[in-house]
Structures are given as C-alpha cells and as structure tokens.
Amino acid sequence: MTPDAEQTGGIIEVRGLKTQFGDFVVHDGLDLTVREGEILGVVGGSGTGKSVLMRAIIGLKRPSAGEVTVFGQNFYEAGGEARLAIERRWGVLFQGGALFSSLTVAQNVMAPIREHLNVEGDLARDIAALKISMVGLAAEAGAKLPSELSGGMRKRAGLARALALDPELVFLDEPTAGLDPIGAARFDDLIVNLKESLGLTVFMVTHDLDTLHAACDRVAVLAEKRVIACGPLDEVRRADHPWIQEYFAGPRGRAALAAKAS
Amino acid sequence: MADSPAYFDIDLDNGVLKLNAGGDWRARFLKAIDSRLRDFADDSVGRDLIIDMSKVEYLDTAGAMVLQRTFHACEQRSAASKFVGANEAQRSLLEQVEHHLAPCFVAPSRPNAFVAMLDRLGAGVSEAYFVAIAILSFIGEILVAIPRVLTRPARVRWTSTFHHMEEAGVDAMPIVGLMSFLIGAVIAFMGAKILQLFNAEILTVQLVGISVLREFGVLLAAILIAGRSGSAFTAQIGSMKIREEIDALRVLGLDPIEVLVLPRVFALVIMLPVLAFMSSMLGIIGGLIVAWTAMDIPPALFVSQFEEAIAMSNFWVGLIKAPFFAFVIAVIGCFQGMEVEGSAESLGQRTTLSVVQSLFLVILIDAFFAMFFLEIDF
Structure with a gap:
C-alpha cells in the first residue's frame, strides 16, 4: 500500500513536504491527501511530527520544500485576501483548546464571528449559543472563563470556536488526549455527529486507538519522516511495518479492536 | 438565479402566516435581516407559521438557527406550522439546530458599580x-x-x-x-x-x-x-x-x-x-x-x-x-x-x-x- 499519491482532487493535498527546525528534518518527501467529507486520523510515535504536519498545513510552519494546497490553493503563496478567505473556511482546535484566557467561553466563540463576519450583538450571541450547545456544553458554561473549565470542557469550547464560522474543514490536534475514557468516547461521538450533520472534513491528529476505531474513515501513519501507510483502518493495520504492527497489535491496539467488535 | 443575500417576505394564507425565505441564508448575510426577523417574531407570537424554504439557495447552521428561532417563537404547535420546500441537506441542518436554540450566558452577571467597588475595597483590605x-x-x-x-x-x-x-x-x-x-x-x-x-x-x-x-x-x-x-x-x-x-x-x-x-x-x-x-x-x-x-x-x-x-x-x-x-x-x-x-x-x-x-x-x-x-x- 503506497501513500495515495495517485489520487488528486482532495481538499488537502500535501506533496513532497519537507519541514525542518534548523538542521533537524521532521518530514522529508511527505505526501498526503485528505478527501472531502472524510475524517482522517493521523497517528505516529512521539516526535514523528504529527502536530508539525498540521501546523505546516494550516500555515503556521513554512515548509522548506514541497507543496501544500488546501481547497486547491497554496496557502503560503496566497496573498492577504486569499489567505483570509481560506482561513474562514477552516477551523482549528489546538491541543489545549487555545482559548483566549481573558475572554469568557461565549466571547471566545463570538470572536471569529465578530472579526470575520462583522456580526455583532444579539445575532452573534445567538450563533455563539448555538455552537456552544452543539458541542455539548451547558448554557452556563458560556459565561465562564477558560481557567474555570475542566480539560474536556475546554476542548469542547475550543471546538465551538473552531466551528463558529461553519468551516468546511476542521483540524483537531489530539482532541481526546487528557480526557477520561467516557469524555473521550463522547468527544468521538460528537465529532462523528458533527461531521455527518454539517458535512465536515476532519483532519485529526491523535494517539487514541479508540478514536481511530470510533471516528476515523481513514488513517495515515507517520514514521521515517513521511506517511508510511494511509487508508482505511483495516488495511493499514495489516501493513507490514514494525511500528504499525506494534501499535495495532499491542495490548492497547487489541483492546481497542475488541471494544469495536463488541 | 444569481446569488442574492438573504431576504424574506410575509403573507397571509387563509389566516396562516407564511414566511417566504430566499437567497443566501449564511451567517454573513443574516445581519441585514436579523432585527426585522425578530420584530416579526415578536409581533406573531402564538400564531401558526409556515416557513417556505424553496427559494433558499445556501443555508448554514446560523441561518438554520435564525429560521428555527423565528419558527419556535411564533408557532402554535399545531399541524399547520411547518417548514416547506426545504431540500434534504437543509432539512437535516434544521433538525440539527432545533435542539440547540437555548440562549447562553455570555459574561458573568455584574453587580452595580458602587457595590462592586465596595466589594473590591473590602477584598483588598x-x-x-x-x-x-x-x-x-x-x-x-x-x-x-x-x-x-x-x-x-x-x-x-x-x-x-x-x-x-x-x-x-x-x-x-x-x-x-x-x-x-x-x-x-x-x-x-x-x-x-x-x-x-x-x-x-x-x-x-x-x-x-x-x-x-x-x-x-x-x-x-x-x-x-x-x-x-x-x-x-x-x-x-x-x-x-x-x-x-x-x-x-x-x-x-x-x-x-x-x-x-x-x-x-x-x-x-x-x-x-x-x-x-x-x-x-x-x-x-x-x-x-x-x-x-x-x-x-x-x-x-x-x-x-x-x-x-x-x-x-x-x-x-x-x-x-x-x-x-x-x-x-x-x-x-x-x-x-x-x-x-x-x-x-x-x-x-x-x-x-x-x-x-x-x-x-x-x-x-x-x-x-x-x-x-x-x-x-x-
């Protein structure tokens, strides 16, 4: 199974990506396609550059070689207006939620609505309330500051902000890390549910085997500075690579599989 | 039909209010009609309402939300109130937002300024x-x-x-x-x-x-x-x-x-x-x-x-x-x-x-x- 270089027309296209910090090369010749309407899970060991890959795609880490296109446009070559237009079409949930600490949850969700849509007042409030409710937070949570929230609530609030502009594409960086298993399972359901009802495409960096089983349509495995396998979970699991075998056939991998089967 | 921002008009059909929505009902176009929609909803509390979506070209969650909000503010919960003319995707969006219409708190409620000042003074001491x-x-x-x-x-x-x-x-x-x-x-x-x-x-x-x-x-x-x-x-x-x-x-x-x-x-x-x-x-x-x-x-x-x-x-x-x-x-x-x-x-x-x-x-x-x-x- 090769990384799907033969396919084109994905919502995200990464070709020959090379990223590095100083002399340290994180990715070299990485190819990846994310198709419209799917949930793609990106897995890999610690330090294989999963988050760096996400940052390279969303324009926070300029690649030293290769090409990244999102919605058919190269973000790094796009000018101010075009960039803004791309940024409006995606939402990003960072690992810790990355909520603005001086704003309440509702104000956090209203921030992009206010900035990008120029919508203020009652309408902005109603849209924020809708998003907050959709991610499963209680109405009272809207008035809370991020410091008053638990980790799971913070991630939900971050997701509400990521969804504020009705994005077509959502990036999630370890959405279930640090959540208890119940909270993590609910988050998986939430993502699948939102994807189906809103037609989202989801790019998800994760460690969580249960999430891969529960939510992801396809899985991309990062190792050796590139994507070594990409496809539906059942295919990827059978790939002949030591890391993949250890990852999926290890005790946690088997447990997640058993949980899926039952 | 060329893209046009969200618009709506109202007519009365056998005593039932009918809201004909059309155009692009996405968040960025809602600002212009939001207050008119609210006024309409305030004036029509407790009436039957039919919302005709057949001319709506684009809809997102925000648009679905304002339509549902208006619908729920007016409707009398009789069979006469309904959405018509929505396509598959729009219907699913409307259903998706229906349970999430409750308003939420934006900021903690503040006591009046004088009390807050006394409060801070006391806390400081x-x-x-x-x-x-x-x-x-x-x-x-x-x-x-x-x-x-x-x-x-x-x-x-x-x-x-x-x-x-x-x-x-x-x-x-x-x-x-x-x-x-x-x-x-x-x-x-x-x-x-x-x-x-x-x-x-x-x-x-x-x-x-x-x-x-x-x-x-x-x-x-x-x-x-x-x-x-x-x-x-x-x-x-x-x-x-x-x-x-x-x-x-x-x-x-x-x-x-x-x-x-x-x-x-x-x-x-x-x-x-x-x-x-x-x-x-x-x-x-x-x-x-x-x-x-x-x-x-x-x-x-x-x-x-x-x-x-x-x-x-x-x-x-x-x-x-x-x-x-x-x-x-x-x-x-x-x-x-x-x-x-x-x-x-x-x-x-x-x-x-x-x-x-x-x-x-x-x-x-x-x-x-x-x-x-x-x-x-x-």
Whole structure:
C-alpha cells in the first residue's frame, strides 16, 4: 500500500513536504491527501511530527520544500485576501483548546464571528449559543472563563470556536488526549455527529486507538519522516511495518479492536 | 438565479402566516435581516407559521438557527406550522439546530458599580491582612530554618548559593555601578548650581558624600536588585510551582525553604552589602568628576574636604541597611513565587507584585532607619 499519491482532487493535498527546525528534518518527501467529507486520523510515535504536519498545513510552519494546497490553493503563496478567505473556511482546535484566557467561553466563540463576519450583538450571541450547545456544553458554561473549565470542557469550547464560522474543514490536534475514557468516547461521538450533520472534513491528529476505531474513515501513519501507510483502518493495520504492527497489535491496539467488535 | 443575500417576505394564507425565505441564508448575510426577523417574531407570537424554504439557495447552521428561532417563537404547535420546500441537506441542518436554540450566558452577571467597588475595597483590605500574616509566617519559617541549616553547614546548598551570588550580585555590578555613578554626578550638578548662589561650592563635597553614603548608594543597589533579582526569584520559583516541582520536592522529603529559599536569601544578604559599597564608591567618584570638571574643585581638594567633613558613621549608616533590604527583597521574591497558582497569568501577576511590594518595603524600612538614626544621633 503506497501513500495515495495517485489520487488528486482532495481538499488537502500535501506533496513532497519537507519541514525542518534548523538542521533537524521532521518530514522529508511527505505526501498526503485528505478527501472531502472524510475524517482522517493521523497517528505516529512521539516526535514523528504529527502536530508539525498540521501546523505546516494550516500555515503556521513554512515548509522548506514541497507543496501544500488546501481547497486547491497554496496557502503560503496566497496573498492577504486569499489567505483570509481560506482561513474562514477552516477551523482549528489546538491541543489545549487555545482559548483566549481573558475572554469568557461565549466571547471566545463570538470572536471569529465578530472579526470575520462583522456580526455583532444579539445575532452573534445567538450563533455563539448555538455552537456552544452543539458541542455539548451547558448554557452556563458560556459565561465562564477558560481557567474555570475542566480539560474536556475546554476542548469542547475550543471546538465551538473552531466551528463558529461553519468551516468546511476542521483540524483537531489530539482532541481526546487528557480526557477520561467516557469524555473521550463522547468527544468521538460528537465529532462523528458533527461531521455527518454539517458535512465536515476532519483532519485529526491523535494517539487514541479508540478514536481511530470510533471516528476515523481513514488513517495515515507517520514514521521515517513521511506517511508510511494511509487508508482505511483495516488495511493499514495489516501493513507490514514494525511500528504499525506494534501499535495495532499491542495490548492497547487489541483492546481497542475488541471494544469495536463488541 | 444569481446569488442574492438573504431576504424574506410575509403573507397571509387563509389566516396562516407564511414566511417566504430566499437567497443566501449564511451567517454573513443574516445581519441585514436579523432585527426585522425578530420584530416579526415578536409581533406573531402564538400564531401558526409556515416557513417556505424553496427559494433558499445556501443555508448554514446560523441561518438554520435564525429560521428555527423565528419558527419556535411564533408557532402554535399545531399541524399547520411547518417548514416547506426545504431540500434534504437543509432539512437535516434544521433538525440539527432545533435542539440547540437555548440562549447562553455570555459574561458573568455584574453587580452595580458602587457595590462592586465596595466589594473590591473590602477584598483588598482583607487580602492585605492575610498577605501580611502569610509573609510573617513565611519569614518565621525562614528564621527557623536558618539556625537549623547553619548548625549543620553540610546542609547549606553551597552550589546554589554561589550560583545566586553570581547571578544576583556579580552580574548586577555593571548596571548598579553605572547608575550610581550617574546619580552621584547628577547630585553634584544640582547641588553646585544652588550652592554657587551662596559661594559655597565646596559644600558640594558634603552634599554628595552624605547623600550617597547614607542613602543613595544602598538604596539604588536595593532598588535595582529588587527589580532584577527579586522578580527573577518569583519567576523561577513560580514556574517550578506551576510544574509541580515544589510538590515533588516536598514528597521527596526536601524542604523547599532549605533548597530554594535559603540559598537565595543568603546570596542576597551577602551580595547586597558588596553592591551597596561599590555603588557608594562609584557615586562619590561621579560627584568627584563633576566637581573637578564643572566646578574646578581638584580631586585632591575633594578628597581632603571629604576626609575632614564626613564622619565615618555615614558610611556605616548606609552599609548596615543593606542586609535588611536584601533580606526583604529575597523573602518577598520567594514568597510571591510560592504563591503562584496554576496559570502563567498568575506568574506574571505575582512577579509584578513581588517587585512592587519589595520596593515599597525597602523604602518603608529606609524611612524607619532614617528616623531611628536621627533619634540616636548617629
């Protein structure tokens, strides 16, 4: 199974990506396609550059070689207006939620609505309330500051902000890390549910085997500075690579599989 | 049909209100119609409503939300109220948002401004009281730890102490020296201007000597160290607190006071007198150079006048204050570091507080010393 270089027309296209910090090369010749309407899970060991890959795609880490296109446009070559237009079409949930600490949850969700849509007042409030409710937070949570929230609530609030502009594409960086298993399972359901009802495409960096089983349509495995396998979970699991075998056939991998089967 | 922003019109069909929506019902186009929709909903509470979606080209969750909001505000919950003309995707969006229409709280409710002011005043006063107690108990802990450590010198963290002596003391020398030199020069200039009026330029020597030795030398050193090292202590200990390193020390059976606080206290108590001494000397040299270049008082005359007119007590008055200032700065710096909780925001607040409080206390103590020495005529 090769990384799907033969396919084109994905919502995200990464070709020959090379990223590095100083002399340290994180990715070299990485190819990846994310198709419209799917949930793609990106897995890999610690330090294989999963988050760096996400940052390279969303324009926070300029690649030293290769090409990244999102919605058919190269973000790094796009000018101010075009960039803004791309940024409006995606939402990003960072690992810790990355909520603005001086704003309440509702104000956090209203921030992009206010900035990008120029919508203020009652309408902005109603849209924020809708998003907050959709991610499963209680109405009272809207008035809370991020410091008053638990980790799971913070991630939900971050997701509400990521969804504020009705994005077509959502990036999630370890959405279930640090959540208890119940909270993590609910988050998986939430993502699948939102994807189906809103037609989202989801790019998800994760460690969580249960999430891969529960939510992801396809899985991309990062190792050796590139994507070594990409496809539906059942295919990827059978790939002949030591890391993949250890990852999926290890005790946690088997447990997640058993949980899926039952 | 060309794209057009969201629009709607109302008509009455056999006594049933009918809202014909059309155009692009996505968030960015809703602003123009939102208030009209609200007015319509307010006027039509309790009526049957049919919403015709057949001309809606685009719909997102926000658009679905405002339609549902209007629908629910009006509808009478009879079969006559319904959505018509929605396609598959729109129908699913409408269903998706239907259960999420409840308004949410945006900001915590605030009491009125006067009550809030009283509240803050009260909180400030009680906070000052508890902080004073907490600092006293922290000082108590340190005072108990000092003899415990000094009786067994092996328990003193020498490496750490020397490290802080270098960082807080030696590394601060250039900046402290430069500042004192400049202040000494400025005092000489100011004094000379006025003393010239009385033909008493030579008294510039006394002015510079006494003010620098008694006050400015040590005070400048203390102020700089409070800003430079006191804040650093807070930041260092505070970030250890955030990363739970302090708790780790405790469960390993190590006393944070011994490991973290005492080396810093010792380092400052030893180094601030050294800095104060250097600072005084450079201040006097600054005065001497100004006296020489601007007032033609040769260095030899300056020195002999200095010997004659300035008692040794002035020097001791300045120097004796240094360890007290050092103790206060180190204690406040470490105390505020220990008080850091959770977030980086708290670290920033505590660092600011540390500098403000230690400067305040340094100047307060200085004032007490001034009164004390005045009383005993030293």
